[in-house]
Amino acid sequence: MLKDAQGLIVTTDSAPAIAAINRFSDQMLAYGRDAETAILQAITADPTCALAHAYAAAYYLTQENRKAWQQALPYLHTAQQYCTKITDREKLYVQAISAWANQEIDVAITLHEEITNQFPRDLISVQQGQYHYFYTGDKDKLWKIAQKVLPSNLENHYLYGMVAFGLEQCDQLETSENMANQAIALNRNDPWAHHAIAHVMETQGRVYEGIAWMENFADTWENCNSMLYTHNWWHIALYYLQLENYQKVLRLYDTHIWGRANKQSPKDQVGAISLLLRLELHGVNVGDRWQGISPYLYSRIDEHALPFQDLHYVYALAKAGHHDWVNQMLVSMQYHTLSINPFLRRGWLEVAIPAAKGMVAHAQGDFRTTVVELQPVLSRLHEIGGSHAQRVLFRQVYQDAALSAQKQSWVYGITA
Template identity: 85%
Template sequence: MLKDAQGLVVTTDSANAIAGINHFIDQMLGYGKDAETVVLQAIAADPTCALANAYAAAYYLTQENRKAWQLALPYLQTAQQYCTKITPREQLYVQAISAWTNQEIDVAIAIHEEITNRFPRDLISVQQGQYHYFYTGNKDKLLEIAQKVLLSNPENHYLSGMVAFGLEQCHQLQAAEKMARQAIALNRYDPWAHHAIAHVMETQGRVDEGIAWMESFADTWENCNSMLYTHNWWHIALYYLQLENYQKVLKLYDTHIWERANKQSPKDQVGAISLLLRLELCGVNVENRWQSISPYLYSRIDEHALPFQDLHYVYALTKAGHHDWVNQMLQNMQYHTLNINPFLRRSWIEVAIPAARGMVAHAKGDFHTTVTELKPVLPRLHEIGGSHAQRVLFEQVYQDVVLSAQKQSWDYAMS
């Protein structure tokens, strides 16, 4: 057995496998573009390494689409095959990824909590625990799972960035910025720490400062995966949107967001969709950009990886005129609730599906249905995940309808 760079024992005798695992950890924590490549190199060095196989499965699960889920399965099965002779930490991790594969997110969360309690230097487990808390809307736990391992990981900039984002989501903005700046002082190339401060400055209305801040680090994102590369530029676009510099926003969309996106990536698709919708809410003509996205969304119709994503898909498909696809997707969302873990079912039935109907109605210009469907679920939208900056979009859609109704009433009264 050997130890990884975190000082944790890994069941392998291959130094090359350890090197691959270390590189994978760095790539995942830093949102690098080579995570898949290096974890597969680790497996090639030792095909019997259960942890490397579980890491590969986890990587594919983070992609949140059916094709990637299918890629995850053989690696998880291999990890399970070699699970009897590995360390307790590795066994727990394999169990967590197995639960994730089965959409037993509550079970996965509990296991990640146990890992962080017993093995607080396992930052991959912390990151994946945060991931699940993020997409189930539990901001307090998202912060706590990272905070509780701070003492065990002194001067670790990745962890500082993770804590900073949790602090921001819990509205502790001053502490979040301080923590993120500490991370960046240790490593200028920490895109998640940049991202945390982008949230802080946006929340505080520091628009010009936010642009200058994010653009000063943009050169460091070239080695990021497409998700965080496009997402950090998305935050810059939001700043310019607040300044009503719509041509700049469209240019950023065309050059740094959709142009640089992995067109098959759900997270990249969601970022592009949300920016187009924000532009239209500001009265901007986005021309044929809905039609450019829509062909990549067909495979999403019966996938239902995350309810947060589905709300974006149905809107984009409606705007592109694919009403048959939209009806099919809404129907499939109902079927999906019959087969999912009870921990997730309630938010799908009570929040996601009504919100999806409301988003479709808005895209069609049916403002009465938009209000009927969206108004009751707005206080609960955190349950389907996403950040404050992302979820505010649904409130903006609702407010757009309210303002339109007020304007129509005023025009009628004046006529």
């Protein structure tokens, strides 16, 4: 057995495997583009290392699409096969990833909490715990799972960025900004810390400062995976949108957001869709950009990885005129609820599906239906995940529909 860079025991006698695991951990925490390569190198160095296989499975699960889920399963099965003689931490981690693969997110969360209680240096487990809290809408625990391990990781800038984002989601804006600045003081190239401050400045309306801040660090994002690269530029685009500099927003969409996206990545797709919708809510003609995204969404119709993602997909398909696909997806969402555990089912049935119907209605110009479907779920939208900055879009759609429905009623009243 050897120790990784965090001083955690890994069941392997291969120094190259440990070196590759260290690279993988660093890439995951930095949202780097080489995480997959690193963990596959670890497996090549020691094909019997259960933790390396579990890390590979977790990496593919984070991609939140069917193809990646299928890639995850062989690694997960191999990790399970080598579980008999590994450490307690590794066993808990394999169990957590198994629960994730089975969509037992509540079980996965419990296991990540246990890992971080016993092994507070395990920042990969902290990160994945935060990930699950983010997509189940529990902002307090998103913050606390990182905060509780801070005393054991005072030198680690990645954790400061993770705590900062949790604080921002809990509306502790000044503390969040201070924490993120501590991360950047330790390492200028910490994109998640940049991202936390982008949220703070946007919430506080510090638009010009936010643009200057993010653009000052944009050169450091070239080594990021496409998700965080495009997402940090998406935040810059939101600043310019507030300034009503729509041509700049469209250029950023074409060059740094959809233009640099992994077109098969759900998270990249969601960012592009949400920006086009925001532009249209501002009255901007986005041209044929909906048609540019929609061919990549057909494979999402029956996927249902995250309700937050589905609301974007179904809207984009409706805007692109794929009405048969839209109807197919709405039916598929209903069937999906029959196959998931009660922890997730309630959010899908009571929030996601009504919201999806409301989003489709808005895309089709049926504003009264939008209001009817969205109004009852507005106070519960956090349950489908996403950040404040991302979820505000659904409230904006509701407000636009309410105003448009009112105008339609007025016109019909005059002409009756």
